Amino acid sequence: MPKQTLPQVPIKKGEPAYKLWIFEPGWKGELPLILNPRQLAEQKRPALLPGHRLCAGCAAPIIVKLASFAFRGPTIVVNATGCLEVATTIFPYTSWAVPWIHNAFENAASTGSGVEAAIKALKKTGRLPYDHVDVVIFGGDGGTFDIGFQALSGAAERGHDFLYILYDNEAYMNTGIQRSGGTPPFAWTTTSPVGKVIPGKQQAKKPIADIMVAHRIPYVATATPAHWLDLMKKVRKGIEVDGPAFIHALSPCDRGWRHGTELAIEIARRAVDTCYFPLWEWTPETGYMLTDRSLAIARNPSLKQPIEKFVEVQGRFKHLLKPENRELLKKFQEYVDMVWEDLLKRAVNTPK
Amino acid sequence: MAELRGYKELPIGAIPFRLSTDYKTGDWRALRPVVDHNKCVKCMLCWIYCPDMAVIWDGEKILINYDYCKGCGLCAHECPVKAITMEPEPTE
Structure with a gap:
């Protein structure tokens, strides 16, 4: 096999533009969590290399990239089947600069549990050359809400020390936009088409993060790539806690949500501004805590925007803007308000 | 299939072994981002x-690696000072 080299890009200061994450045996300490963007650009390199074949403008690699800036040292990534897995590891290519494993669609959490158990066993017998190795699992919404839920629930119950990051693009985008448990009501997908009979998906979105809260695991949070500082801090907290942690990250998908390729971050921002996707974190000690923009909206409700702001930029919701469907839009607004009001009641840092 | 193989003969799994940086995704692009360093x-x-x-980021300015840029336009849309513009690919 010929020796492979990473492309050389002239860099005057800082690390080379692309690098593999190699930790010498005996490596100790923790990688710092840098929050200054310029220092970040000089000192950190993402765990995902360019050349992956995710669609232009996909938010999943942004989530992976931001999460990898918060890794604290040697990390093993486990991947559920999904867009991220099929597009980053097309044989014989791999885009991962960190150790990576994929097994099957439904058992990402179980595979992660096994990796974590092996690390524990190696540590016990003194064969692990590092003082800590973290396990981070990336799963799509199909592999988490529906197919992989049993494995995730079991792994959370057994208390393995991993961080599960769900990048939620709200349908089975990889196979052609079929509805999943994560699809919001009234959204168009190929298996919940909009027509005379039904106006898109008729059921609600499964509250996966609340379900993980009900498991009483040490850390649960929601995040979006648009609020990148918030996402990085949450990933670091999730890695640092001892036990399972879960992060639900919204990942706008330009093919499935029918929006322009340049709008992924804008839509994630609008999802938070309209309270469609509130940002919060939960730990058993503190309870629900609103963070970042959602906390600002709770303090000043005039910042909350109507759901039209979120709907108007997406083709999957375009039927909601027709005059005859005004009733549906009202229903959608009521659904979003219901979820938001419920969260405000439970959050401990809501201004009273 | 020539012969049936038992579980001991089967390989353990597929190992993707080449770096995806060999695969240049730049040819997907229709519009290319151009940085105006005076506005940045x-x-x-x-x-x-x-x-x-x-x-x-090379320590002094922003560079775009056109080998991999897919031309999504996210950088131009998110730029707070509109220093990045999307221009059509030059045609030879």
Whole structure:
């Protein structure tokens, strides 16, 4: 096999533009969590290399990239089947600069549990050359809400020390936009088409993060790539806690949500501004805590925007803007308000 | 299939072994981002949000690696000072 080299890009200061994450045996300490963007650009390199074949403008690699800036040292990534897995590891290519494993669609959490158990066993017998190795699992919404839920629930119950990051693009985008448990009501997908009979998906979105809260695991949070500082801090907290942690990250998908390729971050921002996707974190000690923009909206409700702001930029919701469907839009607004009001009641840092 | 193989003969799994940096995704692009260095305030948002790791900070200015840029336009849309513009690919 010929020796492979990473492309050389002239860099005057800082690390080379692309690098593999190699930790010498005996490596100790923790990688710092840098929050200054310029220092970040000089000192950190993402765990995902360019050349992956995710669609232009996909938010999943942004989530992976931001999460990898918060890794604290040697990390093993486990991947559920999904867009991220099929597009980053097309044989014989791999885009991962960190150790990576994929097994099957439904058992990402179980595979992660096994990796974590092996690390524990190696540590016990003194064969692990590092003082800590973290396990981070990336799963799509199909592999988490529906197919992989049993494995995730079991792994959370057994208390393995991993961080599960769900990048939620709200349908089975990889196979052609079929509805999943994560699809919001009234959204168009190929298996919940909009027509005379039904106006898109008729059921609600499964509250996966609340379900993980009900498991009483040490850390649960929601995040979006648009609020990148918030996402990085949450990933670091999730890695640092001892036990399972879960992060639900919204990942706008330009093919499935029918929006322009340049709008992924804008839509994630609008999802938070309209309270469609509130940002919060939960730990058993503190309870629900609103963070970042959602906390600002709770303090000043005039910042909350109507759901039209979120709907108007997406083709999957375009039927909601027709005059005859005004009733549906009202229903959608009521659904979003219901979820938001419920969260405000439970959050401990809501201004009273 | 020539013969049936038992579980001991089967390989353990598929191992992707080549770096995807060999695969240049730049030819997917229809519009290319061009940075105006006079307008750029070096806020790094394009570097943070680029899904293809095609924006590079060389210590002094922002560079775009056209080998990998898929031309999504996210950097131009998120740029707070509109220093990045999307221009049509030059045709030979």
